[in-house]
Each structure stands twice: as C-alpha cells, then as structure tokens.
Amino acid sequence: MTDKLRLGLVGTGRIGRLHVATLKQRVPQAELISVTDVNMQSAQECAEQYGIKQVAASLDDILADDTIDAVVICSSTDTHAPFITQAAKAGKHIFCEKPIAANLAAIDAALAAVEEADVKLMIGFNRRFDSNAARIKSAIDAGEIGIPHLMHIISRDPAPPPIEYIKVSGGIFFDMMIHDFDMARFLLGDVEEVYAAGGVMVDPAIGEAGDIDTACVTLKFKNGAIGTIDNSRQAVYGYDQRIEVFGSKGAAKAENVYPNAVTISTDQTVQQDKPLHFFIERYVASYQTELAAFVDSVLQGTPSPVSGQDGHAPVVLAMAALRSLKENRPISLSEMAV
Amino acid sequence: MTDKLRLGLVGTGRIGRLHVATLKQRVPQAELISVTDVNMQSAQECAEQYGIKQVAASLDDILADDTIDAVVICSSTDTHAPFITQAAKAGKHIFCEKPIAANLAAIDAALAAVEEADVKLMIGFNRRFDSNAARIKSAIDAGEIGIPHLMHIISRDPAPPPIEYIKVSGGIFFDMMIHDFDMARFLLGDVEEVYAAGGVMVDPAIGEAGDIDTACVTLKFKNGAIGTIDNSRQAVYGYDQRIEVFGSKGAAKAENVYPNAVTISTDQTVQQDKPLHFFIERYVASYQTELAAFVDSVLQGTPSPVSGQDGHAPVVLAMAALRSLKENRPISLSEMAV
Amino acid sequence: MTDKLRLGLVGTGRIGRLHVATLKQRVPQAELISVTDVNMQSAQECAEQYGIKQVAASLDDILADDTIDAVVICSSTDTHAPFITQAAKAGKHIFCEKPIAANLAAIDAALAAVEEADVKLMIGFNRRFDSNAARIKSAIDAGEIGIPHLMHIISRDPAPPPIEYIKVSGGIFFDMMIHDFDMARFLLGDVEEVYAAGGVMVDPAIGEAGDIDTACVTLKFKNGAIGTIDNSRQAVYGYDQRIEVFGSKGAAKAENVYPNAVTISTDQTVQQDKPLHFFIERYVASYQTELAAFVDSVLQGTPSPVSGQDGHAPVVLAMAALRSLKENRPISLSEMAV
C-alpha cells in the first residue's frame, strides 16, 4: 500500500459531491482517482468541477482497477448492500453512506460478504465526528461524568422534506432518527428496549403519506441507563441538535452551534441569530474528520471507526420504534430477532 | 372583609416557618394572627421568632376564631385532607401544602367539603410562581411559540433524602415528580396517557426501600402534545430544574439559576459556580408570589390560582406512572378511573 | 450592648424606606427604634407602613436617646457630613449613604469627628455586597486569576434622570461613576492616575445643564494595573452592570442579571428578556447584605466593612476625572492633594 489511499467513488449526488470536495481538499492522505454515477453527466460534471482524472463507466470499472484501494458508496440507498457485496468481493475497502439497507436480510448479506473478504467497512454516521458529540463521548470515556444514568437527544430539522421524499424515505425513524439511534449507541452502548410516542403535528400531508412528523422515543440501554430521543420535522428557528448525558459524577450537555457569537441588545430584547440552518452548515467539519478517519484506519490497519454492526443496529432500533408506535407498548429488542 | 386577610397557620415545621416568614415580611396584605402545631414548643418558638401574637392550642381554636378568614395548612401530609374538611366546614378559605393526600378517596372527600362550603382552596404548587415557569407559561399563552408539540422537564435533586424518609415518602412519583406532573399540566393541560421507565442507579438502599431513584416518564397530553419528565435523586452539581416547550412557532427553554453571573477563565477551563443548591435557595421568590396570589384571590374574590382539581390530577398521574413502571406498558388515564 | 443593635434612621425618602424595609424584614439582629425626616409627614407614613414604634422630631432626639446604638443617615447629601459629625459626637455608630460630601474639607471634618469619637462609620457602597462583585473579589483574593493586570467596569443606566436632578447632581462623575470608582478600589486598590474622555451623546439638554452623559475613564492603579470605567446615562436595553478583571492566571467576568433564565427561539431570532431594569431590582439583595454587615461589625466589634476613607477616595477620583476631562490630560492623584 502506498503512502496515500487511492479511492474511487460511486454516486455524485449531493452527499457524493460533498465527499468528493472533502477528499480532494481536506484529506491530504487521500487520492480520489475515479468517480461514477448512474447519471454519467453528473459524474462528468463532478469530475470537472473537482479535478478528478477519471470518470468510470460503472462501479465495475472502478472495482476492476487494481490501483484503487477503496471505494466510497454514495449512490441511492437500495444499491448500498449489493455495492458493498461487490466491492468486498473485489477486495476493496469500503466507506458506505448510511443506511446499509432498509431490511436486515440485505444488511446481513452485505456484512457477511465484508467479513468473508476481510476488507474494512465504515458506515457514514458523520455526527460521531462532530466536535460536540466527540467531546461528550470523551467526557464519558474519561470518567468526567461517572456512570451514565440518563441521556437526552434533541434532533429537529428546520423544515420537512417534500412529501414525495417522505413517501419513499422509510419514515421518520429510518430517515431521521436513524442518526440519533446511532448517536445513542455511540454514547451509551447497546439498547434493549424501545418505546415510541409520536404524532402528526407539523403537516397533515405527512400523516396522509403514512408517516409521523414528531416523535419521542424512550430507550432502555443494556447498562441500565435510560434515554430519550426527540425528533421534529420542523423547528422554525432552525436545525436543533442537542445532546445531554447525565451520570453519577456530573453531566455533559451540548448546545446548538451558531453562525456567530454576537448578541444584540435592544429596547425589546437581548437576542442572537438563529442556529446554523441545516446539516450541511452544521456538520461540515464532521465530514472531513469522518473521511480522514476512514482513510487513516485503512492506511494504518486499525479497526473501522464505524463498523458494519454499527450500521446494522440502528436499523433494528428503527424497526422496533415503528413497531412500538403501532402496538403502543415497549418493544424488547429480543422480539426483533431474526 | 377587612383590607388585610387575617390568617391562621397549622404546622410550624420547615415549610411552615418559611410560609410564616413570607407572610409576615413579604405579603403586606396578609395578617398572620395565630399559629399552632402538634408540637406546641415548635409553635411557641415560631411565634416568638416571627412576632406572631397568638399561639393556638389546636387547629380547632383557630377555626373557632371568627376574626380569622383563612388557614394555611403545613402539617404532615396525612392531616391535609381532614384539616381541609374541617376548615371548609368552619367557612375558612384554605391554602394547603401539596399533596392533598396519597389516596383519591381522601382527596375527593376533602374537595367535596370545599365545594359544599363554597370556600376557596389553593394547593401549594409553588413552582408555578417561579419566574422561569411563569415566563414559559406566558410565552405559550401569548402564542410566542405557537401550538405546543413537545415538552421536556428535567428535575433533579442535589442529593437523596434519608432512607427513612424514602420509606414513608410514597416513592419518587408521589414525593418528587408530583411537582413536575403539576408543571406539565400547568403548561400543557391535561394528560391522557403515561409511560414510566426508571431504575435504581444512585443508591441500592433506595431500591431496598422499595423505591427507584431515577425515572423518565413520557406523557401524552389531551391536546396531542408529547412530553417527558426526567427525575434523579442525585445531581452532584446541584439542583437541576429545567423546562423546555417546543411548538409550531418556536421554543421556550428555561435554564438553571445560579448564585452569581460570574465566569472564571483559567489555563484549564472556563467555569462558573454550580446552580443554586436546592429548593429553598432556588424557589424562595416563588413562595412569596404564591402566598400573595392566594391572599389576593381571597381578598378580590377571584378563582383559586391552583385549584383542588389541580391537587387531584397529579396524584392520579403519579399512580399511573407507578402502575406503568410495574406493568411496563403505557397506562391510559381512563384505566385509573374510580 | 444587647443582642440586637438598636437603630435610628434619618431620611425616609426612597433609599431611606428601602433601608427601613430591609432592617425590619431582613436583618433579624437589627431593631429599628425610631425614624425622622425634615418632612414629618413622610416620617409618619414610613413609621406606619413598617411598624416603627417611634417618630422622632429630629436627628437630635434620636441622638439623645441613650437606648439607641447607631444611626442610619439617608437624608440629602448636603446633610451627610454635619449629621456624621453630630452622631459621632453623640457616640453613635454610623451608617451613611454615599457620598459623604461633594467637597473634601467637609469629608475630612466628618471623618475627624468619627476618629475623635472612636465610633464606627460605614459608607453605603452597596454594590460591594452584590453577589457578582463579591465573587470577583473572592476570585482575586483567593488567587484564582493571579495578579490583576486589567480591569473593565461597564455601568450604564436605563434612562437619564430629570434635567432638574442633573443640575444638582454634581455631574456624572460624582453622581453615577462614584459607585464605579468605589468598585475599582474595592477590587484593585488605590489609584494613582486618572484620564477621562466623555461627551454629550444621549441628550443635548444634559450638555446644556453643564454635564456630560457618556464617559470613559482610564485608571492607573498603584499596583501597576490599568482599568477603564464606561458610563452612559441611557442603555435602552436596561441597566448594564458588568465587571471584568484580567490577571496573570486568568480572568473573572460578571455578566448582567436577568429576571428569568428563559430563552425564546422563533423563526426570527433566539432571545431572552432584557436585564433587570434598574438598581432597585438589580441590587435589592446587596442592600440586605450591606446592612447586615454593618450591624454585625458593630455587634462584633470588627472593622467597618466600608470605611470613611472608602468614602473619601472616590470623591477624589471624581474630582480628578472632572479635571482630566476639562484639561484633556491624565491627572495624577498627587495633583489633587490638599
């Protein structure tokens, strides 16, 4: 293996281009060789915009390139599992956007292929690499707050996506809370029971599309701690992303992040600007840290920072939450077994 | 009725003396005439300390005094309901510390006596009169945050009470969360379903005494909103009392209150002193506003600021929470009907 | 001397009544026996309102009362120095509102009488007893921030007083910044040079009355530290009272104090209510601590918490500031010597 990690990328949509820009401009130990997309024009444009040498006709071509060490999968969710399997069989290390798949059988098949090929797989739960989440994690790991007892995650979007998107999103637990399930596991470990409450409060059309727009889920962790996750599709004041962990020796609390640290006092009020608007603004630095962590883990042969199992578990939690909401009772994860 | 309200008070323990001091020093429209206690020495000391003219031999004597308009009941919880009944029959207006009683039959009997006598009854949920709670309530009432969707109350004590107290306290839902149930109702109205999670995380002795020390309860409100209440018997950093309501047009969030507004920056950290230690320090101003509100409501003939029904409802919620914890399922309040 | 300190008070205007209320309701070791005022009706009303037994015809009558240990002087500024002298000659301990006088000869005469009579004199610089100022002082004294290098005081009123008051106030340095000069000395010790900049920015009528309404003064302290004081007669967002001390090992910063700890987030902004409006709201607790400190110092024979010299020095600083403004140059305190 050379000094730099040579990569190919499939899927040059919004998140794909963000990763292309990050790999080209912010991860010096990465060398992005080739990109592809089902929409070849998108791949071409992307390659030109960011100075990528090669536009591959398909993922197959990237996988056939012996000089490429690893692939970044940013294509549509339904392709994640088969692409992971293909890439693993080709002996490439894999960074894949979340979620791996919406059903466990597909996930399990992909993870089996990864294990069989003995390649590295990292799932793109970027928020773990945010400075707030990382600081809370380090506080827990360093014992600054003792043994965790309670946890609260607040995660609210500035506005709902289009109804057409809602219809194919898998619903709030799979599309939105999946990040928070991962954060909960990242901070406090595995969950054993889930209770979900929720409703349609923001837009009746979301209800008509078969989803809810507001949810509050209680998690019982294996270590005995209890947590809640609060999601809303619409916080009019902007992206609301807070975390709090309370333990035997203290508490760690992450507040929102703002575009500036200026307060304006007038004869009416003392005010500041609203929080950073949405995930692109709020989590931009986390994408860089995330991809650098992937590249380093491959180059240095260390474990994947976010493993295949970390991609599997939140999907189970989303399934349990959905079942809890429907049956109006707490669901033990033992009920969700294959 | 004279310009000032003439009062008698029964129960000169900790909370009783706090009310005596408040009535004497901070509520100019009140005239505290007489105090009594099962421990006559305590009543004597209290009268001397605060310059109360009369020490009554019993509540009966206070009730027999025609010049007294109202009574303040601060005696032990088991006496609240019978004393309310007695006072109502004597035609006195009543301020009674929470809770009215631990069982609904006793509460109902007392409330019936109050209704029959057509006197005013106010229950001592002082936190409603705290400047933070009042500001959030006014934000909701004024439409500043639109229709409430989600609510979170965090309420953690600095340290658990003695185990002997725990044993007779009725448990965390009746002794501690009762305030938060009231706050939830104050802010968002009536509840229709309760789900409780909890455990023994602070001290195994609390578990051996039959109680839990950490709890997280989900409430579904009649108006469709969802809320959580988080209680711990021990926050090592001090009294943690926060409230947050999220709505269609914004959110209102009350942070903790501190002994000063000073930040110290050193080569290690940027820090401030811990929050005000416990309820005496934290809620001192609320007791004054509360008693003034009672006195004014009697003098001006306006409705009781915290009605008998407001004393009844949180007890039902505590019962539902306890049942939910035991049966590990959400409990509809319709199941709790007589 | 008995267990309680027996006091008389002269001057039942705004600040006098505040002290009466405080002594009656918040300082249990004090017994306020008698009040008087040039306006006898005011004295009568005050006595009735707060239950003071005796209304004296004049300060002479109070001083003639052998059962009275100490006097509280809240009358108009021009009477402070002669009343201190009279009280000292009568052997009474003295609490006197600031300033002692507008000219140094009068101050010196009063202080000489106090020394001669060997009574205790405390000057009413209440802000020293505010929890923010006290916390910063304790940070300095405990070495939390090392040796002080820089200090900034911001002190802005919500609105200017009436022009008629401005005309007799002695000007911004004597009427307003006097408190900040005292705070500077309380925190960092004696000053040796003063440079004043200022102007009429709020209201031309203040300039026509011979005063300025905005000032920024630089102080060089004897210990080598440098500080600034910023005054404005009108901060439209309310009373702005901040202090910051920067030292070799860190910094201590006191922010404003607010009526509640609630933040409201809307689609426009994240906001909180304005700071507490003015000194009555902001410094209410400091008056209690201040008077208790006076009473305790007399009862326990400890040094005056705010000495006569502490009353003298800020007047010299105000004089130096005024001279600096007129001559547009830094003024050494050595130039201000008698």
Place this chain on the structure above:
Amino acid sequence: MTDKLRLGLVGTGRIGRLHVATLKQRVPQAELISVTDVNMQSAQECAEQYGIKQVAASLDDILADDTIDAVVICSSTDTHAPFITQAAKAGKHIFCEKPIAANLAAIDAALAAVEEADVKLMIGFNRRFDSNAARIKSAIDAGEIGIPHLMHIISRDPAPPPIEYIKVSGGIFFDMMIHDFDMARFLLGDVEEVYAAGGVMVDPAIGEAGDIDTACVTLKFKNGAIGTIDNSRQAVYGYDQRIEVFGSKGAAKAENVYPNAVTISTDQTVQQDKPLHFFIERYVASYQTELAAFVDSVLQGTPSPVSGQDGHAPVVLAMAALRSLKENRPISLSEMAV
C-alpha cells in the same frame, strides 16, 4: 480577463502557505499559477504540497508573466512597500499582508504607485471578514443599535512570541494592536485622538527588549464616539477576541469562539473548554472570505474591500499610541501629520 483570476504569490512562510491552501482549496474562482520565496526550497516544498504548477525564481518572473492578473504579497514586512510598487508598475492587482510598512513615507510611496497604475490594492486585515466582526458591522450599518457611542475591543494573545521576535516586531502597537486599530476604524470610522496606557506585566524580558506587554488605549472618533482597545500578550485561557459597540438604540457584543458547545457540570463547577487557541484556529474562515473578496473585487471591478488608505491609517494610530505612551498625554492625529 478570464472567468478565473490568475494569481502569483510571493512569500511561502506561515501566512503565505495559509493563503496558498485557501486559494487552492476554498476559492474556486482563483487559479494560483506560481509561487516564489527568497528561500527557494520553501517555495519548492510549498508548490509540491499544494500542487502549484510553477515555482518562479523571483517576484520579477511572476510580474513578467502576462497570464497572471494579480499577486499576493506575503513576504517579510520590509519588502511589502517595494513589492507593491513593483507589482503596480507591472499592472498587476495586489493583495498585500499587513502592515504595508512601518514608516509613512514608504507607505505613501507605495500607495502613489498603486494610484498611478490604477490597479487594485487590498490589505490583509482578515478580521474584518470574521463572522463576529461582520455581524457587528452589519448591526451598525442596519441601524440595529442606533448611533454608536462607545466601543470596546479586547484582544489578548495566548502567549507572547519569542523575545527575538519582540525585538524586531515594532512593538505591541504595530505588531498586535494594529489589527484592533483597523477593527476600530472598520466599525466606527476615523479617529482623531489617541491616549495610551500600558506596562510590562507579563514578562520583564519584554520590557528589557524595549516593548510593553499590556496596553489599554482610548480612542476618540471623529463622529464623537469613544472607544478602548485592551491588549495583553498573555491570556492563559487562550485567545481572547471580543468586541462590543454600544449605541443609542442598543448594543452589539461579540463573545469568544469555542472548539465545541459542550458544558460539563461536576460537583465542583460548571465548565466548558477554553476558547479556540490562537489566530489560525480562530480566524481560519476569515482568510477564505478575505481572499474570495479580493478575487471577486478584481473580477467584478468593484472597489477594494480594504483599501490602501485602510493600510495607512492604523499605522498612524500605532505611531500616535506610541507617542502618547511616551509623553503620557492624549495625542491628536493632527499632530501626526507629515
């Protein structure tokens, strides 16, 4: 002129490389063609690291390249003025790091050459492009705080530079406060009088090198406002960069910026991590905005965002401050005229 601005850069030291990285990675409308340095090895390394096609033997070679539109001058301060003159004569637009020169004659000569050649010159006062400074500026410009009356800038480094650097730095007013003089002018406009106080408080060796390490300067602005700038070479808690402007309708206050928004509460304190450590961390985003503003101003033919006069004025202020310190009196800028 093409779509992209083609640039050469001279000086590949610390700030030079920061600009190279920014131009290559963050300013898509810029095309950095060529770099050079007196140390050719440094230029070579830089070119390799950032993929710059060409390493020029000298600035002359860059200026001789007709395909290059503009130069970025990051060489040592003594070369700034002659390089500006050379570049102007070659018809190149110029971005030059601050300060232009330490003496006014050199500055004036360079500015004359720029005017003669009618090229664009922008001075690298990057803090104007910081989100905090920009927000305060926009608050002033939009009238949110009315007419400015008072201004305070606090600007403290985490630790002093090496004494060898201090000796050639020109002193605290030229090396450190120059940024704050620019900020003061950016926010409130031209100054007409300067008063400086200062001392050696951090390290006696700085005094022995002929400099001070702590300073507090008062500025009287032409518009009547008054401001202060507070500098220390050592704030042990890290880079302290705050700004406050107070006006007739309110105030705008910029607080420090932190590496995360996490608060840790323990049984000792409520704390957060120290502010971002130094200018590289704190102002990283401002360098990108700054260079993009330069490139855009050239491409679009708009006025230079930070003009040659903006480079001249702070040097005059630094000179006036130094003279004020030595003569211990306020210095009118009229005294500083040629």
